[in-house]
Amino acid sequence: xxxxxxxxxxxxxxxxxxxxxxxxxxxxxxxxxxxxxxxxxxxxxxxxxxxxxxxxxxxxxxxxxxxxxxxxxxxxxxxxxxxxxxxxxxxxxxxxxxxxxxxxxxxxxxxxxxxxxxxxxxxxxxxxxxxxxxxxxxxxxxxxxxxxxxxxxxxxxxxxxxxxxxxxxxxxxxxxxxxxxxxxxxxxxxxxxxxxxxxxxxxxxxxxxxxxxxxxxxxxxxxxxxxxxxxxxxxxxxxxxxxxxxxxxxxxxxxxxxxxxxxxxxxxxxxxxxxxxxxxxxxxxxxxxxxxxxxxxxxxxxxxxxxxxxxxxxxxxxxxxxxxxxxxxxxxxxxxxxxxxxxxxxxxxxxxxxxxxxxxxxxxxxxxxxxxxxxxxxxxxxxxxxxxxxxxxxxxxxxxxxxxxxxxxxxxxxxx
Amino acid sequence: xxxxxxxxxxxxxxxxxxxxxxxxxxxxxxxxxxxxxxxxxxxxxxxxxxxxxxxxxxxxxxxxxxxxxxxxxxxxxxxxxxxxxxxxxxxxxxxxxxxxxxxxxxxxxxxxxxxxxxxxxxxxxxxxxxxxxxxxxxxxxxxxxxxxxxxxxxxxxxxxxxxxxxxxxxxxxxxxxxxxxxxxxxxxxxxxxxxxxxxxxxxxxxxxxxxxxxxxxxxxxxxxxxxxxxxxxxxxxxxxxxxxxxxxxxxxxxxxxxxxxxxxxxxxxxxxxxxxxxxxxxxxxxxxxxxxxxxxxxxxxxxxxxxxxxxxxxxxxxxxxxxxxxxxxxxxxxxxxxxxxxxxxxxxxxxxxxxxxxxxxxxxxxxxxxxxxxxxxxxxxxxxxxxxxxxxxxxxxxxxxxxxxxxxxxxxxxxx
Numbered sequence: 001x002x003x004x005x006x007x008x009x010x011x012x013x014x015x016x017x018x019x020x021x022x023x024x025x026x027x028x029x030x031x032x033x034x035x036x037x038x039x040x041x042x043x044x045x046x047x048x049x050x051x052x053x054x055x056x057x058x059x060x061x062x063x064x065x066x067x068x069x070x071x072x073x074x075x076x077x078x079x080x081x082x083x084x085x086x087x088x089x090x091x092x093x094x095x096x097x098x099x100x101x102x103x104x105x106x107x108x109x110x111x112x113x114x115x116x117x118x119x120x121x122x123x124x125x126x127x128x129x130x131x132x133x134x135x136x137x138x139x140x141x142x143x144x145x146x147x148x149x150x151x152x153x154x155x156x157x158x159x160x161x162x163x164x165x166x167x168x169x170x171x172x173x174x175x176x177x178x179x180x181x182x183x184x185x186x187x188x189x190x191x192x193x194x195x196x197x198x199x200x201x202x203x204x205x206x207x208x209x210x211x212x213x214x215x216x217x218x219x220x221x222x223x224x225x226x227x228x229x230x231x232x233x234x235x236x237x238x239x240x241x242x243x244x245x246x247x248x249x250x251x252x253x254x255x256x257x258x259x260x261x262x263x264x265x266x267x268x269x270x271x272x273x274x275x276x277x278x279x280x281x282x283x284x285x286x287x288x289x290x291x292x293x294x295x296x297x298x299x300x301x302x303x304x305x306x307x308x309x310x311x312x313x314x315x316x317x318x319x320x321x322x323x324x325x326x327x328x329x330x331x332x333x334x335x336x337x338x339x340x341x342x343x344x345x346x347x348x349x350x351x352x353x354x355x356x357x358x359x360x361x362x363x364x365x366x367x368x369x370x371x372x373x374x375x376x377x378x379x380x381x382x383x384x385x386x387x388x389x390x391x392x393x394x395x396x397x398x399x400x401x402x403x404x405x406x407x408x409x410x411x412x413x414x415x416x
Numbered sequence: 417x418x419x420x421x422x423x424x425x426x427x428x429x430x431x432x433x434x435x436x437x438x439x440x441x442x443x444x445x446x447x448x449x450x451x452x453x454x455x456x457x458x459x460x461x462x463x464x465x466x467x468x469x470x471x472x473x474x475x476x477x478x479x480x481x482x483x484x485x486x487x488x489x490x491x492x493x494x495x496x497x498x499x500x501x502x503x504x505x506x507x508x509x510x511x512x513x514x515x516x517x518x519x520x521x522x523x524x525x526x527x528x529x530x531x532x533x534x535x536x537x538x539x540x541x542x543x544x545x546x547x548x549x550x551x552x553x554x555x556x557x558x559x560x561x562x563x564x565x566x567x568x569x570x571x572x573x574x575x576x577x578x579x580x581x582x583x584x585x586x587x588x589x590x591x592x593x594x595x596x597x598x599x600x601x602x603x604x605x606x607x608x609x610x611x612x613x614x615x616x617x618x619x620x621x622x623x624x625x626x627x628x629x630x631x632x633x634x635x636x637x638x639x640x641x642x643x644x645x646x647x648x649x650x651x652x653x654x655x656x657x658x659x660x661x662x663x664x665x666x667x668x669x670x671x672x673x674x675x676x677x678x679x680x681x682x683x684x685x686x687x688x689x690x691x692x693x694x695x696x697x698x699x700x701x702x703x704x705x706x707x708x709x710x711x712x713x714x715x716x717x718x719x720x721x722x723x724x725x726x727x728x729x730x731x732x733x734x735x736x737x738x739x740x741x742x743x744x745x746x747x748x749x750x751x752x753x754x755x756x757x758x759x760x761x762x763x764x765x766x767x768x769x770x771x772x773x774x775x776x777x778x779x780x781x782x783x784x785x786x787x788x789x790x791x792x793x794x795x796x797x798x799x800x801x802x803x804x805x806x807x808x809x810x811x812x813x814x815x816x817x818x819x820x821x822x823x824x825x826x827x828x829x830x831x832x
Contacts, residue, residue, distance in 0.1 A: 085688075086686075129688075134690075191644065192641045192643075192644040193641065193643075193644030193645060193646070194644075194645070194646070194649055195646075210643065212643065214689055214690075223797070223798060224794065224795065224796065225608045225609065225770070225771055225794075225796045225797060226676065226678040226680055226701045226703075227608075227609075227626065227628065227676065227701070227703050227769075227770035227771040227772070228607065228608040228609030228610075228769070228770035228771050228791075228794065228796065229609060229610070229676070229770075229794055230609070230610070230611075230676065231665075231668045231669070231675075231676055231677075233610055233794065236665065236678070238661060238679055238680075238682065239661060239662065239665045239679075241658075242657075242658035242659075242661035242662045242665075242679075243658075243662055245654060245655060245658035246655060246658045246659055246662060249647075249652065249655045249658075252647045253647070259647075260642065260643060260645070260646065260647055261647075262642040262652070262690075262692060263654055263655075263658075263693075264642055264654075264684070264687070264688050264689045264690060264691050264692065264693060265684055265687040265688060265689055265693075266654065266682060266684055266687075267683075267687075268680070268681055268682055270502075271680070271681040271682075271683075272545075272680050272681060273630055273680045273681055273699040273701055273737065274550075274630075274678075274680060274701055275680050275797060276678060276680065277679075277680060277681075283689040285642045285643070285689055285690055287642075287643050321689065353643075353644070354641070354643035354644035354645075355641055355643040355644050356643070375644075378640065378641075378644065378645055378649065379640065380640065380641045380644065381639070381641060381691060382639055
């Protein structure tokens with residue numbers, strides 16, 4: 001049995017969700033726990049109810065809809081996130097939510113009873129644009145951090161997470177923890193990288209997620225007049241920072257083949273054209289599929305930081321902002337995706353995700369895998385993010401069939 | 417004749433002005449055209465009136481007080497500025513204003529009539545912290561830019577210069593132009609650099625002002641996900657910028673002995689830990705006593721900018737923010753300062769100012785020179801700015817005696 005996803009309804013659903021929080025650039029402004037997030041959650045709730053699913057919302061605002069199976073064995077959990085980055089793209093997480101909805105709709109249309117229950121989930125605050133860290137709500141759900149710790153995080157305006165969640169009416173009663181002995185978790189997401197597009201592939205079979213280290217480096221120098229302070233008497237925090245930024249750029253070439261390292265943000269105090277920078281803060285993002293490579297990379301950054309600080313006579317600080325070990329997905333789940341793609345005749349590429357996903361945390365609760373859809377040009381977190389409807393449909397159909405393999409068809413039917 | 421400056425009254429006056437706009441860090445928040453600036457102007461006006469000077473305020477808010485001389489020959493103009501940087505020091509420009517007031521007070525005390533008229537001036541907005549460029553009002557006065565152009569500049573909140581000036585009641589009637597065929601301009605200011613302090617000198621004899629080039633460099637790259645975008649497909653605007661910042665740091669070592677070059681500010685868009693920097697803007701400040709060195713330095717920065725842009729595949733823009741040729745002060749004015757210091761037995765160092773001053777513009781109107789007071793540790797534009805009362809007094813007395821040399825003592829008396 002191969003499930004067909006109704007392309008017209010699927011595209012219509014994608015287009016509908018993309019209207020909620022749409023901005024004039026053609027992108028989405030649907031940051032977690034904003035009015036736009038509430039609106040898309042209301043819409044999602046309607047979709048779950050239209051499918052007659054048992055719905056629940058947990059303390060973190062994670063939204064679930066459960067379709068019973070023939071048995072009470074552990075459910076297959078399917079989903080992604082509906083929140084966006086500021087001026088983000090319309091595919092990103094929503095594609096995974098819509099694909100999960102379409103899978104359940106198709107089961108209904110075809111009158112298929114699965115052996116295992118199937119649950120659809122919308123995770124709260126995957127993006128982490130407003131409240132850090134990203135993927136906070138699946139992290140709590142996986143028991144890696146507490147509801148209390150999450151509640152206390154604040155956005156740039158000082159609004160607490162719990163207040164923002166209450167405000168939009170999505171502070172649920174269900175405990176933010178696994179409701180079930182889940183069999184597996186399957187997530188569809190856009191690749192957000194160029195490999196599928198450049199290789200001409202139809203769909204990605206994700207075998208794991210890179211580990212990452214996020215940090216913030218601060219150099220403290222001495223503010224002084226740029227015109228009257230001779231070069232030899234300076235302690236310029238920005239020069240030290242720039243030295244490290246250029247070394248971070250060079251790091252991957254001397255580490256693993258898949259290493260990426262980036263400084264995404266930098267700020268200067270006092271930040272005046274004629275004052276030598278006193279304090280400079282900048283971010284550091286290092287990822288690799290191999291945790292040992294990350295540890296080695298961090299050591300090297302530390303050495304560069306110390307050398308630059310010594311050269312400029314400035315003080316340094318390193319603050320870890322996030323650390324996540326790499327994740328290897330479980331074979332049987334990866335195989336379900338691989339075989340579903342093969343059945344559909346798609347050219348699939350196996351790959352490690354360079355981005356974190358809620359699947360990172362789900363993988364610590366149950367067997368997990370992911371499907372990637374093509375990201376044209378690898379663009380992501382921008383209105384220019386684009387996946388053709390052909391590619392969206394290919395990924396959604398692969399996803400649905402992989403999910404059916406995991407959930408099983410009742411009455412002893414072979415799902416393949 | 418050697419004039420003695422009354423140390424007690426001088427220190428008292430310095431301390432008094434330092435209370436106006438004082439903040440809890442021990443510094444001054446007396447930005448141009450704020451309430452604190454109005455308050456210090458009101459105080460200054462009172463001082464001019466107490467000395468029975470002919471006062472006038474021009475369209476730019478520059479405040480003048482004139483003491484008639486025995487003749488109507490060109491006046492000697494004396495002054496500096498009372499505005500401060502945010503959280504600036506208490507000496508900076510105010511020391512020059514107080515020294516000029518004390519000079520006139522001493523003439524009154526001693527019953528000295530000068531040959532030439534003497535004018536005291538407080539220039540508006542020397543600092544340029546709120547309205548750019550710095551030294552705007554002396555620039556207009558010198559005929560290098562128009563009142564209309566200055567009026568249209570706005571602060572960060574969009575408040576126009578003319579509205580701000582009206583608001584504090586210091587939009588005067590006098591044209592912002594030389595009122596007289598001035599004989600000379602003499603300004604006392606703190607050095608804002610470490611040379612006098614490190615050399616153990618009492619006072620600085622300023623022979624000129626370095627030229628400067630201020631610019632803003634912008635790199636336009638491509639925003640992309642830091643985790644999913646391989647290093648070889650990136651166009652990272654911050655890496656290009658950091659390359660140039662480190663080269664700017666190295667530039668002076670290969671140019672003139674007195675060259676200084678700095679990046680004081682940098683900003684990133686979108687500025688997120690997990691997005692490759694798309695647009696990075698940063699400032700560039702290059703100074704040297706030799707204009708040819710500045711031209712050569714600018715060429716080298718341009719070459720570095722192009723090389724970095726090519727390496728990272730980003731676009732670049734260079735926008736000039738200010739350009740000022742170096743100024744050589746006129747011998748007779750410099751000599752007046754040198755000889756005054758020698759008469760007082762001070763260890764004076766001859767030096768070129770690394771900072772711009774209102775004297776830069778005055779020098780295009782009449783013969784000009786400056787006196788520098790010691791800046792302990794070279795600190796400036798911070799509450800830690802410090803000049804001992806001994807050093808303040810040495811500079812003020814040098815200044816007064818140099819001014820008297822230029823103004824001349826009436827009745828044929830020899831001022832020396």
